[in-house]
Amino acid sequence: MSNTDTRNALEAGRFVGSAIGRNYPSEILDAAKMCLVDWCGVALGARNEEAQAAVRKVAMNWGTNGDAQVLLGGKAAPAAAAMINGTMAHCLDYDDTHVGSTTHVSGPTVASALAVGTHIGASEADILSAIITGFEVAARLGNGAGQPANLRGFHATGIFGAFGATAAASVLYKLDEARARNAFGAVATQTGGLSASFGTMSKPFHAGKAALNGVLSAELAGEGFIAKEDLMETDGGLSEAIFQDGGAALAPLDFNDEWEITRNTFKPYAACLLTHALIDAARSLSDQVKGKEIAKIEAVVSEPAVKLAGKPNPQTPLEGKFSLAYCAALGLSGYEATEEDFCDERIADPHLRDILLKVEPKPTAEMAQTAARIVVELTDGSRLDADIPLALGNPDNPMSWDDMWRKFEPLVEPTLGDRTRELYDLLRNFEEPGSLDKFVSMVATR
Numbered sequence: 001m002s003n004t005d006t007r008n009a010l011e012a013g014r015f016v017g018s019a020i021g022r023n024y025p026s027e028i029l030d031a032a033k034m035c036l037v038d039w040c041g042v043a044l045g046a047r048n049e050e051a052q053a054a055v056r057k058v059a060m061n062w063g064t065n066g067d068a069q070v071l072l073g074g075k076a077a078p079a080a081a082a083m084i085n086g087t088m089a090h091c092l093d094y095d096d097t098h099v100g101s102t103t104h105v106s107g108p109t110v111a112s113a114l115a116v117g118t119h120i121g122a123s124e125a126d127i128l129s130a131i132i133t134g135f136e137v138a139a140r141l142g143n144g145a146g147q148p149a150n151l152r153g154f155h156a157t158g159i160f161g162a163f164g165a166t167a168a169a170s171v172l173y174k175l176d177e178a179r180a181r182n183a184f185g186a187v188a189t190q191t192g193g194l195s196a197s198f199g200t201m202s203k204p205f206h207a208g209k210a211a212l213n214g215v216l217s218a219e220l221a222g223e224g225f226i227a228k229e230d231l232m233e234t235d236g237g238l239s240e241a242i243f244q245d246g247g248a249a250l251a252p253l254d255f256n257d258e259w260e261i262t263r264n265t266f267k268p269y270a271a272c273l274l275t276h277a278l279i280d281a282a283r284s285l286s287d288q289v290k291g292k293e294i295a296k297i298e299a300v301v302s303e304p305a306v307k308l309a310g311k312p313n314p315q316t317p318l319e320g321k322f323s324l325a326y327c328a329a330l331g332l333s334g335y336e337a338t339e340e341d342f343c344d345e346r347i348a349d350p351h352l353r354d355i356l357l358k359v360e361p362k363p364t365a366e367m368a369q370t371a372a373r374i375v376v377e378l379t380d381g382s383r384l385d386a387d388i389p390l391a392l393g394n395p396d397n398p399m400s401w402d403d404m405w406r407k408f409e410p411l412v413e414p415t416l417g418d419r420t421r422e423l424y425d426l427l428r429n430f431e432e433p434g435s436l437d438k439f440v441s442m443v444a445t446r
Contacts, residue, residue, distance in 0.1 A: 016177070020129060040443075070084050093204070093321045094339060103161055105264070112169045138167070147304055150304070159242070161210040162213045163184065163232070192206075201318070265393050279330065280331075297355070301372045316344075317346075412424075419442065
């Protein structure tokens with residue numbers, strides 16, 4: 001096997017092998033800490049979700065030995081803790097998304113880094129480096145490939161998120177370049193998750209399973225496991241299996257250009273990212289439509305938005321997160337589309353149901369996934385419309401730290417009460433020595 005046959009594996013192995021002690025610009029560390037804050041907020045906010053409860057019960061019943069911290073729980077082996085925590089992070093579908101790879105990178109990557117980090121007592125600096133390294137591997141490998149994978153029936157997070165989790169675990173276990181390449185080969189043969197599962201408990205489980213697969217692969221490689229190294233290449237076995245029509249491919253890896261972690265998108269709304277521009281547009285018209293009778297609503301969105309988030313008549317909160325119609329109804333009714341708006345009571349609201357049945361999605365090939373237009377026709381014949389070229393939370397229209405606090409507080413306050421701000425500040429300054437121990441003490445069994 002020549003070096004040209006395994007360019008991606010070689011590049012990823014070198015990047016992992018040089019991670020410990022790497023100096024990062026302040027803005028890159030800040031981006032990693034925003035990922036960490038957002039991850040913790042949405043994970044703790046999922047404390048009552050049935051999906052994480054089922055995964056938690058099963059994993060804890062395994063009786064694994066280890067010092068990895070399970071959120072709102074005890075200790076477990078790193079792979080088990082990563083699976084539980086990774087599932088929690090994606091339960092609300094409120095976690096960040098790297099648009100270039102259409103992947104929820106932080107969900108499995110941070111779960112892996114914190115599971116291994118708490119297990120071995122890693123330094124805060126090394127954990128942040130593991131998160132950044134994992135993010136860069138996942139995002140770069142999936143650039144341009146994530147959405148084509150989704151549209152072919154796979155879930156990009158289950159694929160590229162697993163590579164991020166592998167990289168993070170490999171950094172903290174201090175695998176050398178050769179063993180890191182075998183870790184990537186091991187995870188490549190385990191990736192998966194079907195986009196047909198969207199709107200069910202299986203979707204968040206994809207993130208948890210990706211985290212488990214990443215930790216497991218790094219641990220196997222650390223014990224001498226030999227895998228096929230060329231699976232992650234642009235023309236390797238994984239790419240050929242996913243893109244059998246040759247219409248896309250895994251991206252070539254190059255870690256010499258700008259940092260992908262600065263191109264991350266954070267969600268102001270607790271729904272599929274493909275609904276966010278439409279929610280922005282609908283909310284901008286809420287005052288104008290208040291008290292008026294709506295005849296018809298046209299939602300002009302991207303083609304992937306309709307395919308992946310086009311449930312026309314959602315019956316459950318999970319389905320609501322993947323319903324352009326329901327999300328438009330929320331926005332037009334003045335709701336902020338936070339997690340409390342995706343509950344059984346709200347889904348059954350007669351007023352919202354009346355509105356959502358009037359929504360007609362119009363998939364448009366020229367419409368960017370981060371944009372949308374809404375046209376509301378009233379019964380008096382008048383029309384209202386709003387055009388959103390770039391949804392809030394995207395890199396060129398980013399959430400601020402103040403925005404992140406407004407998101408974090410209602411998610412965490414039911415668990416931590418008046419210590420919520422303490423945890424937020426701790427994570428925002430996570431590079432300070434002693435932060436990991438304080439974090440563990442705050443998120444352990446309650």
